[in-house]
Amino acid sequence: MVNWAQVFVNSGITGSLYLIGAVGLTLTYGLSKFPNFAHAEFITLGAFFGYIVAEPLGLGLPPSLIVAFLVTGLVGLLCYRVIFQPLSKKGATLIHLMVASIALGLVLRYSIGSIWGWEPLYFKTSWPSFDIGIIRITGLWIWLIFVAITLSIIMHLILVHTRIGKAIRATKSNPELALASGININRVILVTWFIGAGLAAVAGIFRAANTQIWPMTGWDIILPIFAVAILGGIGNFYGSIVAAFIIGLAENLGVVALMTLGLSTSYRIAIAFIILILTLIIRPEGLAMLFRRS
Amino acid sequence: MDPLVYILDFIVLVGIFSIFSLSLNIEFGFAGLANFGKVAFVLIGAYTYTLLSNINVPFFLCLIAGAIASAIIGFFVSLPTLKLREDYLAIVVLAFGEILKIIVKSEGWIAGGVWGTPVYPAISIAGSSTRLDMAINIALVYVCLFLSFLLLQLLTNSPYGRVIRAIREDEVAAEALGKNRAKYRAQVFALGSAIAGLGGGLFAQYLQFIDPYMFAPMLTFTIWIMVLLGGPANNWGALLGAGMVQLFDRGANIAKDYVTLPIDPGNLQYIIYGVLIILVLLYRPQGLLKESQVKTKAGESIFNGRDFAKNKGD
Numbered sequence: 001m002v003n004w005a006q007v008f009v010n011s012g013i014t015g016s017l018y019l020i021g022a023v024g025l026t027l028t029y030g031l032s033k034f035p036n037f038a039h040a041e042f043i044t045l046g047a048f049f050g051y052i053v054a055e056p057l058g059l060g061l062p063p064s065l066i067v068a069f070l071v072t073g074l075v076g077l078l079c080y081r082v083i084f085q086p087l088s089k090k091g092a093t094l095i096h097l098m099v100a101s102i103a104l105g106l107v108l109r110y111s112i113g114s115i116w117g118w119e120p121l122y123f124k125t126s127w128p129s130f131d132i133g134i135i136r137i138t139g140l141w142i143w144l145i146f147v148a149i150t151l152s153i154i155m156h157l158i159l160v161h162t163r164i165g166k167a168i169r170a171t172k173s174n175p176e177l178a179l180a181s182g183i184n185i186n187r188v189i190l191v192t193w194f195i196g197a198g199l200a201a202v203a204g205i206f207r208a209a210n211t212q213i214w215p216m217t218g219w220d221i222i223l224p225i226f227a228v229a230i231l232g233g234i235g236n237f238y239g240s241i242v243a244a245f246i247i248g249l250a251e252n253l254g255v256v257a258l259m260t261l262g263l264s265t266s267y268r269i270a271i272a273f274i275i276l277i278l279t280l281i282i283r284p285e286g287l288a289m290l291f292r293r294s
Numbered sequence: 295m296d297p298l299v300y301i302l303d304f305i306v307l308v309g310i311f312s313i314f315s316l317s318l319n320i321e322f323g324f325a326g327l328a329n330f331g332k333v334a335f336v337l338i339g340a341y342t343y344t345l346l347s348n349i350n351v352p353f354f355l356c357l358i359a360g361a362i363a364s365a366i367i368g369f370f371v372s373l374p375t376l377k378l379r380e381d382y383l384a385i386v387v388l389a390f391g392e393i394l395k396i397i398v399k400s401e402g403w404i405a406g407g408v409w410g411t412p413v414y415p416a417i418s419i420a421g422s423s424t425r426l427d428m429a430i431n432i433a434l435v436y437v438c439l440f441l442s443f444l445l446l447q448l449l450t451n452s453p454y455g456r457v458i459r460a461i462r463e464d465e466v467a468a469e470a471l472g473k474n475r476a477k478y479r480a481q482v483f484a485l486g487s488a489i490a491g492l493g494g495g496l497f498a499q500y501l502q503f504i505d506p507y508m509f510a511p512m513l514t515f516t517i518w519i520m521v522l523l524g525g526p527a528n529n530w531g532a533l534l535g536a537g538m539v540q541l542f543d544r545g546a547n548i549a550k551d552y553v554t555l556p557i558d559p560g561n562l563q564y565i566i567y568g569v570l571i572i573l574v575l576l577y578r579p580q581g582l583l584k585e586s587q588v589k590t591k592a593g594e595s596i597f598n599g600r601d602f603a604k605n606k607g608d
Contacts, residue, residue: 035385037330092575094328094380102515103572104568106564110561110562113558223392264396267397277386284378
């Protein structure tokens with residue numbers, strides 16, 4: 001007997017994680033016009049920074065989220081400044097930028113591997129779990145959902161009401177016009193890389209606290225995160241909120257289907273892939289058209 | 295270890311990796327297709343070879359079947375992305391490689407699942423020495439390499455090669471000339487996948503063992519480094535790149551027995567690879583060997599080479 005209420009709660013949790021992970025990717029993808037494959041390593045890096053603050057230093061979850069956000073954001077900003085900005089200025093093609101991001105991913109992943117090793121680490125904090133009727137939810141999951149909702153509200157307020165948010169939207173929709181209107185698009189792109197990498201770190205901490213932490217933590221979830229970015233429409237924040245919960249739901253329903261059929265649940269990652277392919281066939285621009293404003 | 299066997303082993307692997315890098319070169323170098331999932335098509339070739347050779351199909355048929363299977367699957371995987379920007383193909387193929395690895399990992403009945411499976415060598419002579427086996431492998435691999443190289447060299451210097459380069463440079467202009475971009479991209483992707491599949495079959499029969507972990511994304515990026523370093527859109531460059539990266543690999547393996555480093559050499563190797571790619575892209579994106587200019591009689595008589603265009607630009 002399948003506990004459907006639990007499946008829907010799990011979908012919300014999965015969706016929240018993918019949303020936090022995908023917002024940064026979709027923003028940098030939309031503004032810099034190339035998919036940053038090293039986003040996976042930003043997730044991993046953030047998870048390790050968060051781990052250090054939360055476990056050996058023993059400061060708990062909230063400080064680890066903040067520290068990891070700031071430090072990883074700075075790493076992301078530096079990576080853009082040192083690698084991708086010079087490449088763009090030299091007229092690198094889209095493929096060159098993608099390859100460079102893969103190369104950056106390799107450097108980061110194996111540097112992480114040589115610093116912290118390849119043995120999985122675990123967050124030792126045990127979270128209280130609550131039973132609400134037939135639903136079971138842990139303290140960590142409540143934190144995750146809380147962070148996802150807060151993030152959505154803050155991002156919405158930033159994008160709509162602040163100067164930098166308006167500059168981000170302008171740069172995304174028409175860089176030349178934004179430049180002509182006196183927007184410093186280089187600075188705008190740097191800000192999105194900071195925010196993007198910082199949010200990747202937050203997703204990394206939640207993923208790591210929920211499962212394990214090792215140099216492939218980010219790589220393990222990069223496929224659904226790409227699926228969210230493309231289904232939501234590249235560079236489209238509101239689209240990615242909807243897409244994250246669609247993919248979260250599809251994955252959790254898929255796991256139920258896989259278990260019913262007696263197949264390995266490691267195929268759950270294939271569900272995001274199928275959605276990705278379907279999006280490209282049916283509607284390559286994703287859900288973007290649903291949200292004019294962004 | 296017998297030093298001669300060590301050298302012969304090196305020669306075989308350079309041959310196999312040259313086939314891989316040639317297959318990426320036609321896709322990325324000539325046609326501008328970012329195949330970030332090369333390993334998937336190597337895997338298809340290797341598994342097709344293994345499954346067929348286990349039911350006693352002659353080795354050359356196994357190799358051809360591996361190439362055909364790769365081509366067909368490559369065609370279908372590339373299909374949804376052919377009319378879109380290059381980045382969609384990159385994401386889809388990368389994801390496809392990961393999914394394929396999960397399938398062969400979890401389906402134990404295919405070829406032993408995570409445990410892998412032994413593979414029969416293509417040509418085995420009863421009671422032969424390791425050296426002789428190596429020599430046979432060199433012959434087999436280099437015949438395949440020669441045929442692939444010849445095919446690609448003829449193709450890329452033909453009108454077909456000029457069309458795919460034109461699409462890479464300016465797809466709008468190429469379409470204005472009536473060239474169907476999606477059709478050419480599908481053909482090139484299928485061809486590249488076929489050659490990778492052939493190489494995959496050779497790889498499996500040479501190592502005489504396959505398991506899913508051999509087909510990690512790292513293999514894809516090793517092939518990318520070969521092409522980027524050697525020189526995209528230059529078939530000789532692809533060979534040079536394969537040789538250089540294999541040589542570096544060997545050198546690093548020998549060096550780590552003599553040099554003690556603060557960083558684990560296994561990690562350091564990939565850090566160096568990553569830094570190397572970024573430096574190549576920043577300072578020498580054309581690789582070591584440049585793409586040769588297209589020479590046709592018509593072009594020479596009209597423009598007298600590229601000088602005309604250059605002077606006009608200045």
